[in-house]
Amino acid sequence: VLQQRDVLEQLKNENFDLAITEVVDGCAYAIFEHIQVRAHITVLSCSRFDHVSDVLGQPIAPSYVPSTQSFFNDRMNIKERFLNAVTFYFGRYTFANILDKEFEMAKEILGIKRSWRETMPESSFIFSNHIPVLDFPAPTFDKIIPIGGFTVKMNEKVLKLDEKWDEILNKRKKNVLISFGSNSKSKDMPEEYKQSFLDVFKSMPDTTFIWKYEDLSDDIAQGLENVYISSWLPQNELLADSRVTLFLTHGGLASVMELALTGKPSVMVPIFADQGRNAQMLKRHGGAAVLQKTDLAAPDLVRRTIEEVLTDPRFLKNAEKLSEMLKNQPTNAKEVLVKHVEFAARFGKLPSLDNHGRHQSFVVYYFLDIISLLILAVVIIVYVVVKLFKRMLIRDKSQKSKSE
Numbered sequence: 442v443l444q445q446r447d448v449l450e451q452l453k454n455e456n457f458d459l460a461i462t463e464v465v466d467g468c469a470y471a472i473f474e475h476i477q478v479r480a481h482i483t484v485l486s487c488s489r490f491d492h493v494s495d496v497l498g499q500p501i502a503p504s505y506v507p508s509t510q511s512f513f514n515d516r517m518n519i520k521e522r523f524l525n526a527v528t529f530y531f532g533r534y535t536f537a538n539i540l541d542k543e544f545e546m547a548k549e550i551l552g553i554k555r556s557w558r559e560t561m562p563e564s565s566f567i568f569s570n571h572i573p574v575l576d577f578p579a580p581t582f583d584k585i586i587p588i589g590g591f592t593v594k595m596n597e598k599v600l601k602l603d604e605k606w607d608e609i610l611n612k613r614k615k616n617v618l619i620s621f622g623s624n625s626k627s628k629d630m631p632e633e634y635k636q637s638f639l640d641v642f643k644s645m646p647d648t649t650f651i652w653k654y655e656d657l658s659d660d661i662a663q664g665l666e667n668v669y670i671s672s673w674l675p676q677n678e679l680l681a682d683s684r685v686t687l688f689l690t691h692g693g694l695a696s697v698m699e700l701a702l703t704g705k706p707s708v709m710v711p712i713f714a715d716q717g718r719n720a721q722m723l724k725r726h727g728g729a730a731v732l733q734k735t736d737l738a739a740p741d742l743v744r745r746t747i748e749e750v751l752t753d754p755r756f757l758k759n760a761e762k763l764s765e766m767l768k769n770q771p772t773n774a775k776e777v778l779v780k781h782v783e784f785a786a787r788f789g790k791l792p793s794l795d796n797h798g799r800h801q802s803f804v805v806y807y808f809l810d811i812i813s814l815l816i817l818a819v820v821i822i823v824y825v826v827v828k829l830f831k832r833m834l835i836r837d838k839s840q841k842s843k844s845e
Contacts, residue, residue, distance in 0.1 A: 475553055
């Protein structure tokens with residue numbers, strides 16, 4: 442797009458009131474600057490990005506807020522707090538550096554002067570893909586608007602399954618859905634993990650397993666009557682069906698949102714990126730168990746975990762409670778999104794919502810200048826008191842010697 446001058450000129454001539462972009466691709470901000478769009482909104486596909494929080498001036502608090510790629514919850518011991526802080530600073534530097542390089546290329550092509558570090562914080566709003574009731578509590582400010590869950594369909598008429606899936610779900614009382622999303626494909630997992638899953642399936646003949654497996658020519662589940670593989674699943678519809686009793690998944694945020702809203706117990710196996718954080722986020726509500734990726738090599742552990750979640754009523758109870766809380770939130774994510782888009786389109790940039798903390802230096806932000814002045818004042822006072830005390834002692838000694 443950056444090289445297509447005719448397209449850029451056409452975009453500029455449209456005189457858009459508002460532009461919306463996801464923050465992963467920084468080139469969009471260069472385009473907005475070039476076509477002189479009146480205002481823009483930034484969307485976070487994750488609940489938070491550490492480098493974005495840093496540029497916005499959003500307080501980080503790595504001592505109790507898990508970083509984007511952390512595998513910890515908000516109650517960390519000293520080792521976990523250290524690793525969480527390292528993960529935050531590494532992630533902040535890495536992703537910001539990628540955007541810097543992208544933007545330098547865009548600046549050179551389009552002839553603009555400002556960086557994404559200047560244009561992105563000028564977003565009228567930051568739409569964050571999180572639900573406050575579900576997510577970890579964290580410092581925020583008014584420009585950041587939570588819109589998590591607005592894509593999850595909850596209308597039962599819309600979510601009706603076709604005859605094929607209806608027949609599969611009716612075969613057994615327990616139905617386990619397995620999917621690792623669109624990026625981490627089951628067909629690409631190590632053979633050891635695949636065999637582990639097959640061993641689990643064989644050991645639980647009274648449970649139906651619906652497995653998203655992308656290579657149907659593999660015949661991996663041949664001979665297993667309780668296993669159904671499919672290269673694609675109507676995931677939202679299946680999770681909304683009361684006959685699905687458990688979801689084993691990677692912890693992608695979209696899946697976590699669907700899980701939370703539909704009230705299904707789950708076993709989370711995070712693979713990379715924000716999935717570890719998402720898994721811990723759901724686990725803290727009591728409706729999910731978490732396994733490490735390497736645990737998939739141990740079929741006995743996988744089976745015990747699945748059976749625990751299926752048989753312990755607390756998992757279902759907690760999952761359903763969370764679902765009820767989310768369904769009865771005081772605000773509606775779709776309405777919030779639409780109203781804020783309309784507001785930004787009408788009023789443009791909103792400098793009154795800009796967090797001035799992002800302009801402050803490290804010294805000013807953390808009160809180091811004031812602390813230094815206080816320390817200096819204490820030192821001066823102590824120095825003066827000591828001097829006066831010494832002078833008084835010398836005077837007393839002098840008077841004593843004269844009297845003697």
